[in-house]
Amino acid sequence: xxxxxxxxALLIVYTAILLFHFAILLKLIPYGIxxxxxxxxxxxxxxxESVSIFINLIFMFMLAMKGGxxxxxxxxxxxxxxLWVFFGLFCLNTVGNIFAETTFEKCFTIVTLGxxxxxxxxxxxxxxxxxx
Numbered sequence: 261x262x263x264x265x266x267x268x269a270l271l272i273v274y275t276a277i278l279l280f281h282f283a284i285l286l287k288l289i290p291y292g293i294x295x296x297x298x299x300x301x302x303x304x305x306x307x308x309e310s311v312s313i314f315i316n317l318i319f320m321f322m323l324a325m326k327g328g329x330x331x332x333x334x335x336x337x338x339x340x341x342x343l344w345v346f347f348g349l350f351c352l353n354t355v356g357n358i359f360a361e362t363t364f365e366k367c368f369t370i371v372t373l374g375x376x377x378x379x380x381x382x383x384x385x386x387x388x389x390x391x392x
Contacts (some may be wrong), residue, residue: 263385266378267327273371280315285309293364301335319346326382343383350376 283289284305291305299305304322322342324330332339350372 261378261379263356263382264327265325266381267329270318270323270375271312273375275324277328278316278320281309281313281316285313291352293362296365297361304344318342323382333377340383343379347376347379349386350379 280289284291285292286336291299291309295305295308299308307387321330325332325334325339326336326343334342344380354369354372354376357365360366361366
């Protein structure tokens with residue numbers, strides 16, 4: 261798979277994930293099925309979902325910079341370091357999802373594993389996408 265294709269796939273998937281988080285914020289989806297079933301109040305849900313949306317937006321923006329889709333204002337070495345951190349987080353999250361309490365969250369194992377793999381494709385590529 262080409263790195264540009266992996267970036268576009270990740271951006272599509274994470275746009276859907278952002279919509280999912282907004283649906284939780286709007287209470288269209290119950291927050292009890294997320295966050296390991298640990299959230300106890302609406303206030304906790306608002307904090308967790310807001311932080312999650314913010315982090316997902318950072319991830320998507322870093323991908324867009326890596327792929328040359330938006331203006332790069334961070335050196336590519338910085339973008340790569342941030343994306344490697346995300347790679348590690350997605351690997352850890354995959355393990356966490358495997359052992360999640362809810363079946364719904366266990367299903368997200370596929371998403372986090374797929375994300376880690378696609379991010380690996382992007383980060384290990386020898387192609388200089390940023391200069392195109």
